Amino acid sequence: MLLQDEQYVVKWLSQYGALPKTQIVRMLQKPEKTAEKILRNLKKQMQIADVSGGYYVGLDPMCRPxxxxxxxxxxxxxxxxxxxxxxxxxxxxxxxxxxxxxxxxxxxxxxxxxxxxxxxxxxxxxxxxxxxxxxxxxxxxxxxxxxxxxxxxxxxxxxxxxxxxxxxxxxxxxxxxxxxxxxxxx
Known part of the structure; x- marks a missing residue:
């Protein structure tokens, strides 16, 4: 079961495709360390992946920004x-x-x-x-x-x-x- 903020990230990435990590952090409206932790947890759960060497985040590594x-x-x-x-x-x-x-x-x-x-x-x-x-x-x-x-x-x-x-x-x-x-x- 994903936490509320994790659900937001997955929804945004399913809607928009890969986005710069900076944008996701800002969209979460949380302190940067908290947002980074949310993204790390999602990666651990294999819900999201780094795209283009980690500049972008997507639902899978093949997403195109x-x-x-x-x-x-x-x-x-x-x-x-x-x-x-x-x-x-x-x-x-x-x-x-x-x-x-x-x-x-x-x-x-x-x-x-x-x-x-x-x-x-x-x-x-x-x-x-x-x-x-x-x-x-x-x-x-x-x-x-x-x-x-x-x-x-x-x-x-x-x-x-x-x-x-x-x-x-x-x-x-x-x-x-x-x-x-x-x-x-x-």
Missing amino acids: DQRIILAVWVLLKFIDYVDPMAHYPAVYPSQLFFLKENIGYEIVVLYEGEQSQLRLLQPQEDLKYIIIVPHIAMAEKLKLPDAPCLFATVDFQGEEEPKIIFYSEEAVGNGRREFIHKSPG
Whole structure:
């Protein structure tokens, strides 16, 4: 019988595939030593395994990390204090991840260069907001946005294990021009 936190880890890895160990530790919201102990116990029970030399953790050593999911989880971690451990899961394409925060649904969409048209596939609903991850904020100016509140994010690793995430909101500045203003998450 798995403990509650162990069940969370297995569920997250079954939903998202292999994730960086750092993300799992942060998602557990426990002191690092406690989180490490949880992962060690799961490995001992053969519930999880190291992937790519231990940088990633997965349900088995052959799991392949999905970089879009990993970027979406980095953004999710900015809200993790307000999100129940079981209130986030994979979303319907083209979104990567869905989470509930204060009874409002958020979908995280990861766009790479040249994928601007994927936003047309979104199906906005009441009480749903989008967080669109772009490689650089200049790309957001070229997007045709869904009829729903949107927040933008860039994820920049800058050689660190944990990336720097910057959020932007769109502001109309007249003459049909848009400007993207740095915003804190929340």
